[in-house]
Amino acid sequence: MTRIARVHARQIFDSRGRPTVEVDVLTGDGVLGRAAVPSGASTGSSEAWEMRDGTGEYAGLGVRTAVGHVNGEIARAVTGHDVREQAALDKLLIDLDGTEHLARLGANAILGVSLAACRAAADSLRTPLYRWVAELAGTAPGLPMPMVNILSGGLHAGRGMDVQDFLAVPASAASLDEAIEMAIRVRSAAADALAARGLPTLLADEGGLSPGLETGRVALELMVEAIERAGLTPGRDVVVAIDVAAHSLWDAAEGRYHLAREGRYADRAEMIEMIAGWTEDFPVASVEDALDEEDWQGWTLLTERLGDRINLIGDDLFTTDRRRLEQGVRLGAANGVLVKVNQNGTLSGTLDVIAAARAAGYVPVVSARSGETEDSFISDLAAGTGAGQIKIGSVRTSDRMAKYNQLVRIAEDPALGFAGMTGYPRLAAGLAP
Numbered sequence: 001m002t003r004i005a006r007v008h009a010r011q012i013f014d015s016r017g018r019p020t021v022e023v024d025v026l027t028g029d030g031v032l033g034r035a036a037v038p039s040g041a042s043t044g045s046s047e048a049w050e051m052r053d054g055t056g057e058y059a060g061l062g063v064r065t066a067v068g069h070v071n072g073e074i075a076r077a078v079t080g081h082d083v084r085e086q087a088a089l090d091k092l093l094i095d096l097d098g099t100e101h102l103a104r105l106g107a108n109a110i111l112g113v114s115l116a117a118c119r120a121a122a123d124s125l126r127t128p129l130y131r132w133v134a135e136l137a138g139t140a141p142g143l144p145m146p147m148v149n150i151l152s153g154g155l156h157a158g159r160g161m162d163v164q165d166f167l168a169v170p171a172s173a174a175s176l177d178e179a180i181e182m183a184i185r186v187r188s189a190a191a192d193a194l195a196a197r198g199l200p201t202l203l204a205d206e207g208g209l210s211p212g213l214e215t216g217r218v219a220l221e222l223m224v225e226a227i228e229r230a231g232l233t234p235g236r237d238v239v240v241a242i243d244v245a246a247h248s249l250w251d252a253a254e255g256r257y258h259l260a261r262e263g264r265y266a267d268r269a270e271m272i273e274m275i276a277g278w279t280e281d282f283p284v285a286s287v288e289d290a291l292d293e294e295d296w297q298g299w300t301l302l303t304e305r306l307g308d309r310i311n312l313i314g315d316d317l318f319t320t321d322r323r324r325l326e327q328g329v330r331l332g333a334a335n336g337v338l339v340k341v342n343q344n345g346t347l348s349g350t351l352d353v354i355a356a357a358r359a360a361g362y363v364p365v366v367s368a369r370s371g372e373t374e375d376s377f378i379s380d381l382a383a384g385t386g387a388g389q390i391k392i393g394s395v396r397t398s399d400r401m402a403k404y405n406q407l408v409r410i411a412e413d414p415a416l417g418f419a420g421m422t423g424y425p426r427l428a429a430g431l432a433p
C-alpha cells in the first residue's frame with residue numbers, strides 16, 4: 001500500500017535558527033517519509049515563493065501558515081495518492097496552488113510534501129533514495145564533485161566581503177572521500193593562514209570563514225595560500241570557484257554594482273573586466289552569478305568572453321526555472337545552472353530543469369541554501385541525477401556535514417562512479433601548471 005494515509009507538517013528551525021517547514025508523509029503500509037525545507041538569504045526575484053517569517057511579533061507567522069496549509073488543504077487533496085506517482089503528485093500540488101510562483105499555499109509547504117512523498121516511495125520500494133531519484137529522472141546515478149565554501153562574504157557574512165563565496169574544488173581527487181578530505185585540509189589551512197595574519201576566523205552562515213577581506217583579489221590570494229599550506233598545488237590539485245551573488249550588489253538607483261567593502265561602484269563592463277582579470281591571474285574554474293539576474297545582455301557578453309574557458313553558473317539568473325533557463329539558452333547566457341529544490345518548488349520541476357540543462361549542454365550544479373537543516377535530500381538528488389557537481393557549503397557545521405556524510409554513504413555503492421572534473425568540460429588547459 002503505497003498510497004498516502006496521512007500527511008503531517010510541523011515548524012522546525014533551520015541552521016540560522018529561523019522557522020522552517022518539515023513534512024511527514026505516511027503511507028498505508030506504515031512507511032514514513034520525512035523532509036525539511038531549506039531557505040535562502042541571497043534569493044533571486046523569480047524563485048518560487050516561500051511563506052517566510054518576519055522577525056519580532058511576526059516570527060513564526062509565515063511558516064506556521066504554510067504548515068497549516070499542509071495539514072489542511074494539501075493533506076485533504078493528496079491523501080490516497082500513490083507516492084510512486086511523483087510527477088502526478090507534483091502536478092496535483094501545483095494545480096491546487098493555482099498561482100505561478102506557488103504563492104497561495106507557499107512553495108515551502110508544497111516542496112515539503114513533494115520531497116517527503118519521494119522519500120516515502122523510495123522506502124516503501126526498499127530502494128535507496130538516490131536510486132529512486134535516478135529512476136524518476138531516467139538518469140544514470142553517479143557521485144558529484146563537491147565545490148566547498150572556504151571564504152564567505154555578502155549576505156552570508158554581514159557583508160564582510162563584497163563577494164559571497166570563494167570555494168575549493170578538489171580537482172585531482174580520485175574519489176568522493178578524497179575530495180572531502182582535501183576540502184577539509186584546505187579549509188583548515190585557510191583558517192591557519194588567516195590566524196597567522198591576525199585576521200578573524202569567524203564562521204559565516206554556511207560554515208565558511210568570514211575574514212572580511214577587502215577585495216576579491218586578496219581573497220583569491222588567500223585561497224591560493226591555503227591550498228599551498230594544505231600541501232596541494234593550486235590549479236592542479238585544487239581549483240577555485242566563486243559565487244559573486246551580484247544581485248545583492250546591484251544598486252538599482254545607481255544602475256551599477258556597489259562594491260561597498262572596496263568603497264566603489266562598478267558598471268557591467270567593469271564587473272566583466274574584474275572577473276576576467278581574476279580568471280587570468282588565479283586558478284578559477286567556475287563563476288556563479290557574476291552579474292545581476294536581469295542583465296541578460298551582460299550575461300551574453302560575459303559568456304562570449306569567458307564561456308569557452310570556465311563554467312558560468314546562473315543561480316539568481318535562472319532560479320531553477322525552466323523558462324528562465326530556456327531564455328538563457330536562447331541568448332547564450334551562462335553555460336551552467338544552479339539547481340535548488342526550493343527555488344523550483346517541486347521535485348519533478350527540479351528534475352525537469354536538470355534534464356533541460358543537460359539537453360542544452362549546460363552544466364547542472366545541485367545546491368543547498370544558506371539556511372539548511374539536517375535533511376540530506378540534495379545529496380541523493382545530485383547522486384541520483386548524476387549531476388556531476390554539488391555545492392553544499394563548508395565542511396564545518398552539522399547541517400552541511402549531514403549532506404557530505406550522506407554522499408559518503410551513497411559512495412559505498414560500488415556501481416557508482418565519481419564525476420571528478422567532468423562537470424568542468426571547458427576548463428582551460430592553462431589552469432594546471
Ligand SMILES: O=C(O)[C@@H](CO)OP(=O)(O)O
Nearest residue numbers: 040041042043368369370
Ligand atoms: O547564493 C547561493 O548560491 C546560495 C547558497 O550558497 O545562497 P542562498 O541560499 O542564500 O541563496
Ligand SMILES: [Mg+2]
Nearest residue numbers: 243288289315
Ligand atoms: Mg548563488
